[in-house]
Amino acid sequence: MFDTLSDRLQAALGGLRGKGRLDEETVSKAMREIRLALLEADVNVEVAREFTATVKERALGEDVSRSLSPAQQVVKIVHEELTRLLGAGDSRLVFGKPPTVILLAGLQGSGKTTAAAKLALHLRREGKRPALVACDLQRPAAVEQLEQLGRQIQVPVYALDRVDPVAAARAGVDAARREGYDVAILDTAGRLHVDEALMDELERVAAATKPLNVLLVLDAMTGQEAVNVALAFQERVAFDGVVLTKLDxxxxxxxxxxxxxVTGKPVKLASTGEKLDQLEVFHPDRMASRILGMGDVLTLIEKAEAAVEADEQAELERRLRAGEFTFDDFLASSKMLRRMGPLQGIVKMIPGLGRQLQGMDVDERQLARVEAIILSMTPQERRMPHIITMQRRRRIAAGSGTSLDEVNKLMAARKQMAKMMKQLGKGRLG
Amino acid sequence: MSVSWAELLGDEPTAADEPERVGVFARLRDSLAKSRRALAAELQAAAFDPGDAEAWERLEEALIRADVGVPATAELVRRIEARGGASSLEDALVEEVRGLFGEPPRLRLDGKPSVILVVGVNGTGKTTTIGKLALKLNQHGRSVLVGAADTFRAAAEEQLEEWARRAGADFVGSPRGADPAAVAFDAVEAGRARGKDVVIVDTAGRLHTQANLMAELAKIRRVIAGRCEGAPHETLLVIDATTGQNGLQQARLFADAVEVSGVVLTKLDGSARGGVAIAIAYELGLPVTLVGLGEGIDDLRPFDAGDFARALVAG
Incomplete structure (x- = not known):
């Protein structure tokens, strides 16, 4: 696959630090790479061009901070601008006189039906009383699919007309009102934005139910056509926001x-898995990193900076440089890691690593066992791992409720890490 | 000329094929004409000056806009440049795209029964494609059985059963949550016992990044291969034409898991041009076998690289 954007920029701009200001040549070179990265990420050609032009203006003449290379400085600016653009607008849903109608629309296969059920579950957990309304009478068994999902999450599904979607929508919303539900989520048939008849029908469904929220369900894998799709739906039903699906x-x-x-409409929700509770609020900064192919390296840096207190960090760094890596350090770094939040998430944020570890579980309990083993060592053992004999290992295993095998593995892991740290300390750290 | 179903299946042409020969290109062009942008304007030979760097840039951009992707676009442009100015730009592009796709597609259905395994990510149109394929095979004298090995998505079985009924095909289902490999096994067994010509196995949509689900798919394939000599005879990957560059990654990982033999490009009736198929052919050498041009049961067609390339640059 492609190199990461950071690598490519590094190659194009060189790693010189403290170059002073970003000059025309540097910025132009950088923008070519940014544009390619955006195109590879399926950003529309026109949007990519406009975006790089905006960023170029801002970047020109900007001071390069002393601690960054020009490439890093450019990445920082691009990331900030991208986050700003993605994050503008209110991502909350609007609620009014019950039932609040939420209309989901989109192309075939974008994930509307699943998104409808996820949204219902999400709202129920926030204390609302949602109902689902089946208006997809096009696809065979679409109504059955929604009914099955409704049963799974214990949300009622109204399928009151099997022929006319407008009638089904109206009757469903009326029924929700009568039976005291405060949100009615309308699942509509998938339709092509160029299909006049179906777009017209969608318009009539919206006119009949007056939704406070119209959401465009958009597959994250969509290519260049996303722009035409969005413009066509905006013209017909003036959607308020986007549900981005298949982000997993x-x-x-x-x-x-x-x-x-092109529409100015924010992404409101993101679907991140097949399970019905995998619907999240949208994080513009994460999305920016993802589009740029940088993992969430910036978020990770921030998290790390926030989690590790400064002197703690300095002390650890000193010891690492010296090539020491005792079990005390092991324990400290494991605790720091845990302070940063769920490990699974952290691992995904590291560029490159996310893909490698796909499908692999990072077991938090494993980390707890490691800590238990270390805590069963005496302070002396933790400082001087070489004194840990087989007899001591048995005692540690018994004391921590683990096995000799696990203790042995940890011993080996520490040794390996000490070796690695030593190399890092000699070389690039800092 | 377009590829007919008889050619795709290696049959003698019959009267049933004639209406298919005409109008496929017109139809494709017609649906693509709905697009707001006129690629043709960029590519008209008269407007194109090989010495004009901006003109080359516009060509590149037109291809990128069709989702061809950066590397395949660069390669196409390089090849067209290398040809010199002998032919019009459109002709040159059509020929180079054709060259990338190679020989016209064939469905290899020489088994008894022949097994077609259909795979892809969620929402690309696998089940719909199977319904239409079953009907077409039926119309061309093949008896068909479809097996619903999508035991995950709610109501997937009902959807396929409805399609099987419309297509006049036998149907083997399963309870939701059943082992999909077991369903595939049952379908192949039933197809053999009932003397069917073709067994089509539907699978649950899965993202190519889900390692465990991809392993499950590989198991389905192994079970089919173990039940029937030479099976699956075709493994078709269904890709939505609206998909961007991620389609390449899908093709790569599905090919790794189940030895994909061909691509079905669906939803070409929108304004999306499905250029990612070019990227897939260029980088992975995978051919496109079928295209989906609409919701009607007749809207599944054999892929024709020439038609596809012309539609790519049509206004």
Missing amino acids: GDARGGAALSVKA
Whole structure:
């Protein structure tokens, strides 16, 4: 696959630090790479061009901070601008006189039905009383699918007309009102934005139910067409925001940027898995990193900076440089790691690593066992691992409720890490 | 000329094929004409000056806009440049795209029964494609059985059963949550016992990044291969034409898991041009076998690289 954007920029701009200001030549070179990265991420051609032009203006003449290389400085600016663009607008849903109607629309296969059920579950957990209304009478068994999902999450599904979607929508919303539900979520048939008849029908469903929230369901894997799709739906039903689906894949999701840029409508929710509770609020900064192919390296840096107190960090660094890595250090770093939040998430944020570790579980309990083993060592043992004999290992295993095998593995891991740290300390650290 | 179903299946042409020969290109062009942008304007030979760097840039951009992707676009442009100015730009592009796709597609259905395994990410149109394929095979004298090995998505079985009924095909289902490999096994067994010509196995949509689900798919394939000599005879990867560059990654990982033999490009009736198929052919050498041009049961067609390339640059 492609190198990361950071690597490519590094190659194009060189790693010189403290170059002073970003000059025309540097910025132009950088923008060519940024534009390619955006295109590879499926950002629309026109949007990519406009975006790089804006960023170029801002970057020109900007001071390069002393601690950064020009490439890093450019990445920082691009990331900030991308986050700003993606994050503008209110991502909350609007609620009014019950039942609040939420209409979901989109192309075939974008994930509307699943998104409808996820949204219902999400709202129920926030204390609302949602109902689902089946208006997809097009696809065979679409109503059955929604009914089955409704049963799974214990949300009622109204399928009151099997022929006319407008009648089904109206009757469903009326029924929700009568039976005291405060949100009615309308699942509509997938339709092509160029299909006049179906777009017309969608318009009539919206006119009949007056939704406070119209959401465009958009597959994160969508290519250049995202712009035309969004414009066509905007023209007909003036959607208020986007539900971005299938983000659990490895698509870079440039379509989200395209849609935001041409319609101004924010992404409100993101679907991150097949399970019905995997619907999240949208994080513009994460999306920016993803589009740029940088993992969440910036978030990670911030998190790390916030989690590790300064002197703690300095002391650890000193010891690492010296090539020491005792079990005390092991324990400290494990605790720091845990302070940063769920490990699974952290691992995903590291560029490159996310893909390698796909499908692999990072077991938090494993980390707890490691800590238990270390805590069963005497302070002396922790400082001087070489004194830990087989007899001591048995005692540690018994004391920590683990096995000799696990203790042995940890011993080996520490040794390996000490070796690695030593190399790092000699070389690039800092 | 377009590829007919008879050619795709290696049959003698019959009267049933004639209406298919005409109008496929017109139809494709017609649906693509709905697009707002006129690629043709960029590519008209008259407007193109090989010495004009901006003109080359516009060509590149037009291809990128069709989702061809950066590397395949660069390669196409390089090849067209290398040809010199002998032919019009459109002709040159059509020929180079054709060259990338190679020989016209064939569905290899020489088994008894032949097994077609259909795979892809969620929402690309696998089940719909199977319904239409079953009907077409039926119309061309093949008896068909479809097996619903999508035991994950709610109501997937009902959807396929409805399609099987419309297509006049036998149907083997399963309870939701059943082992999909077991369903595939049952379908192949039933197809053999009932003397069917073709067994089509539907699978649950899965993101190519889900390692455990991809392993499950590989198991389905192994079970099919173990039940029937030479099976699966075709493993078709269904890709939505609206998909961007992630389609390449999908093709790569599905090919790794189940030895994909061909691509079905669906939803070409929108304004999306499905250029990612070019990227897939260029980088992975995978051919496109079928295209989906609409919601009607007749809208599944054999892929024709020439038609596809012309539609790519049509206004």
